[in-house]
Amino acid sequence: MHVVVCIKQVPNTTEVKINPETNTLIRDGVESIINPFDENALEAALVLKDKTGCKVTVLTMGPPQAEAALREALSRGVDDVVLLCDRAFAGSDTWATSYAIAQAIRNLEKADLILFGKQAIDGDTAQVGPGVAEMLDLPVITYVRKLEVEGDKVKVERVFEDGYERMEVPMPAVITVLKEMNVPRMASLKGRMRAKKAEIKMLTAAAINADPEKVGLKGSPTRVVKIFSPPAKMGGMKIEGGEPQEMADVLVSKLRERKII
């Protein structure tokens, strides 16, 4: 079995600020990390590898410095890593990114299971996983918290706000995973030493036979009109003290004041 995990290098958003004048992320001096949900996808693949001995390949698309994310993945014990890196990819939206990743996967050893984190913490779109599935014409199950491989099927639990579904899907399939699926392992010493010295395989747009019209800014149908920080939520108000009757009266008059009722 071959499991491909697609990861994204993102700025550590606990530290990220937005430039109020340009409305863009201030990335200078901000540490880059593997997107946290992708860490869970990676761990899910490693757990499968521990159990079944399957091959795990990690794929990322990004600038040359995204190789750090792949070294981190290597140090945790994956078999192979691939960096999809080309100036032609610059400015890709989720459609063009999905296309490029799907093309790259077509050029790898046949994948039985393709894992993504549920979304990236920088863009928060949750579109690339399903997008890749669509372009590869594969079934996709999103928001998965539990995953088991049985023969040529995957059994999963897909979570909603008010419950979960048990589903079964034949492989090959695409699955996007939630944080609650597992706790990502820490790399071993031997893994870290090996990852430091490893050669990182780079694939260009030409190497994956990407149609130049479908990648980068040119291949991206999305236009970003504006990025802004949403206004901070107001603090709200607590009605305290007094009998329930009195408190309810206060509440009703407040709601009337604002023409809500």
Place this chain on the structure above:
Amino acid sequence: MAEMNYGLTETQLEIRDMVREFAQERVKPVRAELDEKEIFPRELLNELGRMDLMGLYIPSEYGGFGAESMMDFLIAIEELSRVCIGVSVSYAANALGADPIIIGGSDEQKKKYLTPLAKGEKLAAFALTEPNAGSDAGGIQTTAVLKGDKYILNGTKQWITNGGEADIYSVLAVTNKNKGARGVSCFVLEKGMPGFSFGKKENKLGIRASATRELIFENCEVPKENLLGREGMGFIIAMKTFDVSRPGIAAQGVGLAQGALDEACSYARERIQFGRPVIANQGLQWMLADMATKVESARALVYAVARTFDSGAKDISKLSAMCKLYATDVAMSVTTDAVQVLGGYGYMREYPVEKMMRDAKILQIYEGTNQIQREVIGLSLVKEYASVK
């Protein structure tokens, strides 16, 4: 500002970074609970095993990491200790239990016992102390009598770190009463051997995550081939074990003191009294300055001893005793001062320094009290200067 350059190797820097991350991410969030509820950190040790860190002190031919460097191991102990020495002692005690096998074991014994220890599949413990034999290690009363192809052990060991949790025990017992210290032998016992049981778990002032229990031998049957070296070599094996294990305790002291200094400095910057951070007071700055200087000098001494050992020095008893003595006295004084810097908050369990101060005390007691360390250093001086003409 420059940090001290101790000339650490690439591997050592890697070990430092990964254990620092592990301690922050895995140990720090649970240390207060482990302490409060006296929970043995089994899961943390399992994870350290998966990270190749349980085999740092074990030769590569027996599955260890292979660097065979005391420094590698001390760096791991130091970084764990910076966050919790209840966890770091449970980690380091495996080496204490395994060292007699490394020092006195046959190739076969090493293969059998060191390999699972290196992978972290099993834990080890060292058993010397008895109710009537503490600093007077020669006064042990546990006996081992050869009957056929088995030794029969009788007696009780006390305050054994990892006792009950470990699978492999290096146990000292008397095989010849008439020969004093030269009548002591060292055996490898496994949990589950007939006649081998455990007493109650001790309730301690500090290092409460660690397990400390009595070992009880009632006609305990140990196969003859589990004797380490020859009969009568036990005391020498024990002393050589201490030579290599005491720097580990010193590293615990350095790490613990550093952790307390970290807490004291960040608190002093944030705490506002009389309209300014308390760190702006010279009286407090001088305290912190002394603490920081002590920590760095303790570290320099411990690292220098490790380097001396790693460069092949044979008899390091004096040096090993010196670093254990100094670094653990530093740990006691720095953690006590850290509580003082935090004042009333420092005395409360919401802040970590009261635990650090409770934990520090054991460092001056176990693996030879600091009085015994001075005795070792003193006797070395007597010998050294006797040979000066």
